[in-house]
Amino acid sequence: MIKILDRIFKYIGIGAVLLGLIVLAVLVLDVVRDGFPRLTWDFFTSYPSSKPEQAGILSAWVGTLWIMLTTAALTIPLGIGAAIYLEEYAPKNRWTDFIEINIANLAGVPSVVYGILGLGLFVRALHMDRSVLAGSCTLALLVLPIVILSTREALRAVPSSIREAAYAVGATRWQAISGQVLPAAFGNILTGIILAMSRAIGETAPLVTLGALTYIPFLPTPPVSVSPSFPYVNFSLKGLLDPFTVLPIQIFNWVSRPQKGFLICAAAGIIVLLIITLCLNGAAIYLRHKHQKNW
Amino acid sequence: MFETRNTAVRVKEMMVERLLQFCSLLSVFTTMAIIYILMSETWGFFQKVSLWEFLTDTQWTPLFTIKHFGIMPLLCGTMLTTVIALMVAVPTGLISAVYLSEYASASVRKIVKPILEVLAAVPTVVYGYFALLFVTPVLKKIFPDISGFNSLSAGLVMGIMIIPLVSSLSEDAMHAVPMRLREGAYAVGSQKIQVAFNIVLPAALSGISAAIILAVSRAIGETMIVAIAAGQQPHLTLNPLVPIETISAYIVQISLGDTPHGTLEYKTIFVCGMTLFMMTFFLNMMSFKLRKRFQEVYD
Amino acid sequence: MKPYFQEREKKMLVAAEQSKPSIKITDHIYAGNSANMRNGDTKIQVERFSFRYGANKVLKDVSLNVRAREVTSIIGPSGCGKSTLLRCFNRMNDLIAGTRADGNILIEGQDIYDPRVDVVELRKKVGMVFQKPNPFPKTIFDNIAYGLRINGIRQKSEIIQRVEQSLRDSALWEEVKDRLTDSGLSLSGGQQQRLCVARALAIQPEIVLMDEPASALDPIATAKLEELIVRLKEKYTIVIVTHNMQQAARISDKTAFLMQGEMVEFGVTKDIFTKPTKKITEEYITGRFG
Numbered sequence: 001m002i003k004i005l006d007r008i009f010k011y012i013g014i015g016a017v018l019l020g021l022i023v024l025a026v027l028v029l030d031v032v033r034d035g036f037p038r039l040t041w042d043f044f045t046s047y048p049s050s051k052p053e054q055a056g057i058l059s060a061w062v063g064t065l066w067i068m069l070t071t072a073a074l075t076i077p078l079g080i081g082a083a084i085y086l087e088e089y090a091p092k093n094r095w096t097d098f099i100e101i102n103i104a105n106l107a108g109v110p111s112v113v114y115g116i117l118g119l120g121l122f123v124r125a126l127h128m129d130r131s132v133l134a135g136s137c138t139l140a141l142l143v144l145p146i147v148i149l150s151t152r153e154a155l156r157a158v159p160s161s162i163r164e165a166a167y168a169v170g171a172t173r174w175q176a177i178s179g180q181v182l183p184a185a186f187g188n189i190l191t192g193i194i195l196a197m198s199r200a201i202g203e204t205a206p207l208v209t210l211g212a213l214t215y216i217p218f219l220p221t222p223p224v225s226v227s228p229s230f231p232y233v234n235f236s237l238k239g240l241l242d243p244f245t246v247l248p249i250q251i252f253n254w255v256s257r258p259q260k261g262f263l264i265c266a267a268a269g270i271i272v273l274l275i276i277t278l279c280l281n282g283a284a285i286y287l288r289h290k291h292q293k294n295w
Numbered sequence: 296m297f298e299t300r301n302t303a304v305r306v307k308e309m310m311v312e313r314l315l316q317f318c319s320l321l322s323v324f325t326t327m328a329i330i331y332i333l334m335s336e337t338w339g340f341f342q343k344v345s346l347w348e349f350l351t352d353t354q355w356t357p358l359f360t361i362k363h364f365g366i367m368p369l370l371c372g373t374m375l376t377t378v379i380a381l382m383v384a385v386p387t388g389l390i391s392a393v394y395l396s397e398y399a400s401a402s403v404r405k406i407v408k409p410i411l412e413v414l415a416a417v418p419t420v421v422y423g424y425f426a427l428l429f430v431t432p433v434l435k436k437i438f439p440d441i442s443g444f445n446s447l448s449a450g451l452v453m454g455i456m457i458i459p460l461v462s463s464l465s466e467d468a469m470h471a472v473p474m475r476l477r478e479g480a481y482a483v484g485s486q487k488i489q490v491a492f493n494i495v496l497p498a499a500l501s502g503i504s505a506a507i508i509l510a511v512s513r514a515i516g517e518t519m520i521v522a523i524a525a526g527q528q529p530h531l532t533l534n535p536l537v538p539i540e541t542i543s544a545y546i547v548q549i550s551l552g553d554t555p556h557g558t559l560e561y562k563t564i565f566v567c568g569m570t571l572f573m574m575t576f577f578l579n580m581m582s583f584k585l586r587k588r589f590q591e592v593y594d
Numbered sequence: 595m596k597p598y599f600q601e602r603e604k605k606m607l608v609a610a611e612q613s614k615p616s617i618k619i620t621d622h623i624y625a626g627n628s629a630n631m632r633n634g635d636t637k638i639q640v641e642r643f644s645f646r647y648g649a650n651k652v653l654k655d656v657s658l659n660v661r662a663r664e665v666t667s668i669i670g671p672s673g674c675g676k677s678t679l680l681r682c683f684n685r686m687n688d689l690i691a692g693t694r695a696d697g698n699i700l701i702e703g704q705d706i707y708d709p710r711v712d713v714v715e716l717r718k719k720v721g722m723v724f725q726k727p728n729p730f731p732k733t734i735f736d737n738i739a740y741g742l743r744i745n746g747i748r749q750k751s752e753i754i755q756r757v758e759q760s761l762r763d764s765a766l767w768e769e770v771k772d773r774l775t776d777s778g779l780s781l782s783g784g785q786q787q788r789l790c791v792a793r794a795l796a797i798q799p800e801i802v803l804m805d806e807p808a809s810a811l812d813p814i815a816t817a818k819l820e821e822l823i824v825r826l827k828e829k830y831t832i833v834i835v836t837h838n839m840q841q842a843a844r845i846s847d848k849t850a851f852l853m854q855g856e857m858v859e860f861g862v863t864k865d866i867f868t869k870p871t872k873k874i875t876e877e878y879i880t881g882r883f884g
Contacts, residue, residue, distance in 0.1 A: 006488040013394025016387045017407055020414045020458045027417070027425045034428075081318030089312055090319070092691070101583060103322045108509065108579035109572065110516020112543045113329065115550070116568040120332035124556070141325050148322070161728035164686065165790070169741035169797055170718035172304060174311045179740055184731050195416075202418025205518035205543070209550045209564070248420045248519075255424050255523055263428060270421050281416045285409040297704060297715040301746075304714075 028274065035267025043268055047217040048250065052261025057269055059216045060250035063132070064201060064276075066220055066239065067246055070136035071143065071200050076193055078140070079147025086148070087155040088177055107145035114142040115209025123210055130211050132220055133240040138206050143196040150192025154185040187291030191284045198280035202273065204248035215253075216245040247273045333572060336565030343559055349566070355529040355545075357563045364563070366570060368529035372539035376450040376521050377514040379535060383454025384510055388461025389503070395462070396469035397491045408463065415459040423523030426452040431524065438536055444526030447535035453520050457510045464509065468502025469495050471593045501592075505585035512578035516571055518543035542567045637662040637801060637831045638683060643697035645678055647690065652678050654855040655697070660801075660848070665823060665832045667846035667863070669839055671883065675855040676835045677725075680803050683833060684720040685713045701801070718745060721794030722803045726810050727786035729778030729793070734770050737778045737789055741797045756796055763829075764792035765822050784815025791822065795830075802826065804834040808841065820845050839879055843867050851875050 046056025082103075090096040118138030128134035158181050166176035182189075220239030227234055247269055254266035341349070344364045352365025391411070395404050430448040434441050441447065472495050480490045496503070518541075526538025527548050540548070546564045554560045638660035645653040652675045660666045668676040681687045682699060685706060695707050706716055730737050738757045747753055757774075761767040766788045770781070778789055787807055794802055804823070808816040823845050826832060836842050842849050843863060850860040851870075859866060859875045870876045877883060 002486050002489065006486040009488045009491075010394070010398050013390055013398055016390035017394060017411070019387055020391075020411060020455055023455045024414055024417070027421070027429070030425065030429045031421070078318050078321055081315045082321065085312075085315035085319040089315060099319055099323060101580075102326050104583045105576060105579045106322055106325060108512050108516075108575055108582070109329070110518065110543060110575055112516065112518040112546050113333075113568050113572050113575075116546070116565060117325070117329045117332055119550075120336070120565075121328050144322065144325070159728075161724060161726060162730060164689070164722075164724065165728045165730060165793070166740070167686065167689070168684065168717055168722040168724075169744070169793060170714050171741075171744050172308050172714050174308050175744045179744065180730050180732075198416055202416070202420070204418065204420045205522070205547060208547050211550055248418055251424070252420050252519065252523065255420070255427065266424055270424055273418055274421060277416055277418060278413065281409075281413055288409075297701075297706065297711040297713075297719065 031267050031270045031274065034264055035269070035271050038264050038268035039271060043265075048215055048245075048253075049217075052259055052265055055254075055262070055265050057247060057250055057272065059219055060245050060247045060269065061272065062219050063216070063244040064246045066132045066244060067136050067139065068197060068201055070132060070240065071139045072193070072197055074136060074140035075144050075147055075196065075200075079144050079193075079196075080151050080189065082144075083148045083151035083155060084177060084182075087152045088173070088181070103145050103148055107149060110205075111142055111203055112205040112209055114138055115206030117141065118206060118210045128241070130243050131241045132244045134210060135207055135212055135244060135246075138210060139200045139203060142203065142206060143200050146196040146199060147192055150195065151185075151189050154188030154192065155181060157188060158184045187287055191287045191291070194280050194284040194287070198277050198284070201246075201280070202248060202277055204252050207246060207249055208252065212243070212245060212249055216243060220244055247276075329572065333565055333569040336562045337569045340559065340562040340566045353531050355540075357560045362559075366542075366567075368531045369540060369542045369545055369567065370570075371531050371533070372446065372521075372525065372529065373515055373541040373543070375446045375533060375535060375539060376453060376517075376525060376541055377511060379447060379450025380453035380457055380514045380517075381507075381510060383451055384457040384461050384514075385507055387454075388458045388506075388510070389465055391458065391462040392465035392469060392503075393491050393496070396466045397487055397495060404466075408466070411459045411462060414456060417456070419456070419517065419519035420523070422452050422456055423449075423520045426520055426524035441536040442526070442538050444524060444528075444538040445536050446521075446525050446539050449521045449523075449525035450535065452524070453514055453517055456517075456520070457513055460513055461506050461510050464506035465499070465503045468499040468506065468589060471502065471589070472498045473593065499589075501585045502589040505582040505589065508578050508582040508585070512575045512582065515578070516543060516575050518547060522547040542571050546571075635662045636660070637702065638833070639698075639700040639703075640679075641698040641700070643679075643682070643695070643699055645675075645682060645687070645696075646694050648692045652855050653682075656852070656855075656857045658850055658857060658860055660831060660833055662800075662831050663827055663829070664847040665827050665834060665845055666848045666850065667842040668833065668835045668850045668852055669837070669842050669878075670852035670858075671878065672837060673854075674852045676852050677805050679852065680805055680833060680835045681722075683801070683803055684717045684722055686717075686722065688713060718797055719799055720801045720803060721797065721799035723787070723790050723794055723805065723807045725806045727783055727790055729781070729786050729789050731777065731779055733775045734778050734781070734789060735774040738793050738796045741793055745797050760792040760796040763795050763826070764788045765818065765825075766792055782815070784811050784818060787811060787815070787819060788822065791819075791826075795826075799830070801831045801833065804832065806835050806837060809837065816841075839867075839881075851878065853878070 043056045044061065045058055046054060047058050048060075049055040086096065086099065090099070115138065118134060122128045122134040122137045123130060128137070162180050162184055163176050166180045171179065220242035221236055223236060223239060225234045225236065226232060251266050251269040251273065254262040254269065257263070349364055349366055351367070352363050353367050354363035354365050355368045356363045395407060399407065426448045430452055431441065431443060431445065434448055476494050476498055477490050480494045485493070521541045522544040525541060525544060527540050527544060528538040529540040529545070530537060532539065546567050549560065549564045636659050638658075640656055640658040643653060643656045644651060656679060668679060670676050678687060682695065683701070687693050698705050699707060701720065704711070730740060732740070735757055738760055739753050742753050742756055747756070758767060761770065766785060769785060778786065781789060787810075791802075808819050811819065820841065823832060823834065834846065846863045848861065849863040849866045851858045851866065853874065859870060859872050866875065867879055870879065
């Protein structure tokens with residue numbers, strides 16, 4: 001009797017595992033069916049439009065690229081730095097415990113609350129307006145706990161014998177960390193960063209809360225431009241202060257429209273967004289698998 | 296013979312440490328900034344609206360001419376979608392976790408776990424689309440009088456999204472239960488199902504509770520799915536087939552309009568943010584403490 | 595004795611250690627140290643040294659003299675504190691929180707537990723080889739070059755030359771000269787351990803500490819390593835901890851027998867093994883316990 005129950009439970013278990021995967025498959029099929037025909041070259045090179053058949057995601061994917069790069073530039077050094085401090089330097093005391101609890105809590109704060117933080121802090125108090133910079137600062141704070149927690153785990157996985165070996169040849173603490181511990185943990189740190197970036201790319205709510213406009217028929221000032229006169233090539237960071245839109249916001253905007261044509265645009269945009277996130281996650285899984293070392 | 300040769304190195308060491316310490320302090324500043332910003336506008340709000348009204352009024356109509364500021368309808372919407380999501384995520388997640396931890400081979404676990412995690416990585420706006428344009432039409436065949444916007448489809452899809460959160464953390468907790476506990480039961484001829492439910496689940500209970508609490512916190516804060524699929528009508532109802540509005544969806548709704556800075560309507564998003572923050576903060580703390588306790592037992 | 599300690603516990607001592615001021619110690623401070631003057635060739639002098647982890651006293655009033663260019667082995671049953679003692683010579687135990695050292699360890703007459711000593715400088719003079727081979731997860735070349743680079747050697751030609759020299763000194767050159775860019779982890783266990791020896795030698799220490807260096811090796815690799823150790827004493831002072839008494843007898847000039855944190859007997863290896871003065875030493879070396 002109990003044996004039969006055991007067998008039955010096993011199949012229920014397989015069913016439970018498969019449930020999520022089946023839903024995911026249905027979701028992908030549904031979106032591809034709706035949106036695939038809309039995925040033309042023009043879709044990538046057109047600005048949003050009031051006519052669904054002319055609308056495109058040019059400003060959205062360029063904005064996503066801007067946001068992704070600036071968020072990465074902000075969050076990677078800060079997150080890795082914090083993780084190194086907590087894992088390798090911080091004394092074991094109440095203050096450190098407090099920081100740890102604080103980070104664990106920040107990891108669970110709803111993303112829309114980060115949007116409110118960005119609105120109050122970056123948009124209003126620091127007068128960044130609804131710029132690329134305000135958006136990426138907000139997202140950087142949002143994914144910072146993810147980077148910190150995964151980097152700490154990566155550092156913890158480096159055996160202490162590596163640190164001892166470095167100390168034994170006269171390394172200072174920073175020399176041991178920068179020369180041996182960080183390179184040894186590199187693969188796992190990278191995995192965490194990729195996952196954090198994947199999260200940042202998909203976030204909608206905090207940027208909506210910031211007030212990131214949804215109709216943006218222009219691009220941020222390009223960082224590099226060519227001119228016919230001296231100095232021929234211009235570098236500019238002015239784009240950081242320009243308004244922007246990103247893929248998820250564009251999709252949200254289209255989903256909220258009643259016309260069928262915009263829903264098709266949304267589906268097409270979702271295909272692009274899904275490809276990006278699934279690629280990033282695939283890369284992360286591959287990296288984690290590859291760097292599972294046995295010391 | 297062992298005196299410092301190079302003071303520059305020493306100074307650099309100290310500066311590096313300070314710099315890294317600053318990075319770690321940033322998280323504390325972030326929390327302080329969140330609390331400060333939420334508090335200052337919330338304070339302004341409660342100068343105009345009494346806390347009593349906020350907690351007991353059964354209507355939320357800040358954008359109408361006759362304004363009511365009762366959080367209950369929004370809270371009710373949040374609770375409704377959360378409960379529906381948990382009814383999907385907790386059983387599915389727990390059964391998956393038991394299967395992966397007790398039945399599946401190590402290689403199956405190694406492949407399935409990361410694939411399940413992908414469910415949590417899909418952007419929420421995508422789930423919103425799916426709930427609104429796929430799940431609701433399907434539900435319409437079962438419940439013909441379901442509205443285009445409803446908490447059922449949003450809750451169900453949200454539940455799917457949260458499965459990996461429950462399964463992954465619970466599986467970790469079950470995995471950490473020492474083998475000797477299982478061996479004792481197997482030695483007297485128990486079946487896997489008996490071991491799983493009589494030995495492993497109780498032993499991993501605090502870890503599993505931590506996972507479920509985190510899932511609750513996640514569902515309460517989830518925004519895009521409900522903003523897209525559950526509607527924007529704050530009703531005090533438990534009917535899952537009609538449009539409702541959650542706290543998070545309300546924040547999005549106001550952000551999309553152009554509510555002038557400094558008005559009472561504008562302040563409502565901070566009040567809602569504060570409510571969300573306090574609820575999730577409390578839950579996150581509980582989850583964290585439970586996880587800590589669990590780790591201490593089995594380390 | 596726990597050679598591999600909790601990650602978490604490591605942090606504080608390093609913090610404490612690095613915040614200590616370091617002042618140049620001039621020779622005249624120690625000029626009056628008569629013990630040092632008398633024992634001209636004493637390299638390490640341990641005087642009534644005690645060490646504790648928290649409340650647990652693992653070394654009790656240990657005294658010992660290590661002479662230059664000799665192999666001194668420390669033997670004793672596991673848990674006797676021999677590894678702890680060894681790890682005090684380069685203050686590796688500093689990495690563990692809640693430890694306390696009393697008494698003196700003098701290296702060339704200088705107290706290494708003096709607050710003004712910079713442990714980084716100390717460890718450059720006192721190299722170490724660990725129980726388990728622990729090469730860096732890098733190329734064979736970089737394993738050795740790392741120590742040189744952090745010691746301020748930037749010139750490529752000098753690095754190349756010293757990498758080769760230390761690989762020759764550790765009898766590994768012939769085996770790896772054609773694959774210096776392979777990972778250090780691709781070597782066999784015995785080769786890895788000799789790579790660790792080479793890594794220690796590259797920065798030209800005066801003393802090399804070895805913590806049961808052969809315990810993870812097969813007999814052939816062990817024989818090679820022992821041969822190497824005997825050859826190294828031409829240039830270096832070597833202190834080796836071993837649980838293998840035959841090994842101590844084969845390679846060392848002096849042997850110290852430690853038990854429960856106390857120095858039971860210390861003397862010329864041959865004497866210890868042939869005519870120990872204490873009964874307990876005899877019982878240990880004849881294998882009646884341990």
